[in-house]
Amino acid sequence: MQFLAYILVYPLLWIISILPFPLLYLVSDGLYILMYHIIGYRKKVVKSNLKLVFPGKSEQEISVITKKFYSHLSDMFLEMTKTLTISEKELNKRFKIKNPEEFKRLESMNKSIILMFGHYASWEWSVVLQNYINFNGLAVYKKLANKYFDNLVRRMRSKFNTTLISTKETISTINENESNNIKSIMAFLSDQSPRLTKEVYWGQFMGIDIPCFTGAERLAKKLDLTTAFLKVTKVKRGHYEAEIKTLAEDSTAYNDYKLTDMFLREVEKQIYEAPEYYFWTHKRWKYKDRKPQ
Template sequence: MQFLVYILVYPFLWLVSILPFRLLYLVSDGVYVLLYYIIGYRKKTVTQNLRLVFPKKSDKEIATIRKAFYHHLSDMFLEMTKTITISESELKTRFKITNPEEFKRLESLNKSIIVIFGHYGSWEWSIVLQQYINFKGLGVYKPLANKYFNRLVKNIRSKFNTDLISTKETISVINSHEAKGIKSITGFISDQSPRLTKDVYWGEFMGVKVPCFTGAERLAKKLDLTTAYLKVTKVKRGFYEAEIITLAENPNDYQDYHLTDMFLAEVEKQIYEAPEYYFWTHKRWKHREKRI
């Protein structure tokens, strides 16, 4: 069944990926109408999230953000599909690093690096980062249930020489590279809701106490890795800029969870500036009233 679904869907994805951008965004406009007006994909979740974190905004303001978000969501889905066939030169034109000199400075410290992302702007196109650095690029991800689509995702995200690894593989892969004298830069997306356990860290995100992923911070401290945040900004439709913001060169100088809080504060700043580019369909605040 998995293979059947794959062979039915993949040709459509490939055909979409070869469309010129002008046509791609016309398709995206149609996807927006389908998601927002016809299917109403997770519209209740999006509305609840927006009302929770923006309690002072009117219904009209919430609706405006919600519509803009679904436009962005549709664009991002089509852009992710476009990545199947996009060239390196095209991607570097559409996803620019504003301070590549900071990458060079961090590499000069001769320590492997962790870069933490939020679900903001475009994290899919960040795969082009490998073209700006000398360190080996690694991306931590959650494998998909469908092994054929999982292989497709791995191929897409590693097309510019970044290797995808699961959470369980992270420490062993980094240590293996270190043993061979290979410095690495590892990307984590860390702003979503973890599994609720007794020892989970509860931090504040958008004014609400929630459980937080701390894996990136714990790994940085365990292996003494420089830690940074990638601030991705949407400039206009189909174009993004990314800035590397160093959080800690020596993570063990910081109290536990401080780096996690610093990361969440950076994501918050972006959300307050332009909330429509955050990934509101996730149930980020679902555990807020279940603290153990």
């Protein structure tokens, strides 16, 4: 069944991926109409999240952000598919690094780097970062249940020499690299909701108490790694700009959870600047009422 689903869907993905960008965005406009106006894909979740974090905004303001978000979401889905066949030259034009010299400065410290970023603007096209670094590029991802689509995702995200490691492989891979003195830049999407346990750290995100992933911070402190944040901005349709912001050159000098909080503040800044580019379809605040008293 997994293979059947794959062979039915893959040809469509490949056809989409070879479309020229003007035609790709015409398809995206149609996808927006389908998702927002016809199917209403997770519209209740999106509006609920927006009303929760922006209690002062009117219904009309929430509606405007929602429509802009679905338009961006449609673009992002198709841009992700475009990664199948996009050339390195084309992607370099569309995803630019604002301050590549900061990568070089951090690498000169001869310490591996934890690079944290959120589900904002375009995280898929950040695979081009390997072109700006000398260190080994690693990206942590959650393995897909369908092994054929999982292999496809791995192939797409690693085509520009970034190595994908699943969440279960993360600690062993990083420990092995450090033991062998292989310096790496390790990318973590750290704004997701972890499983709710008694030991989970509760921080604030957009003014609301939520359980937080702390794996990136714990690795940085345990192995004495540099911690940085990647701020991705959507410049215009199909074009993004990223800036690396150093959070801690010496991660061990910070109290527990401080780096996680600093990361969340950076993501918040992005959301307040342009909320339509955040990934509102996920239930980031689903445990907000379950914090132990």
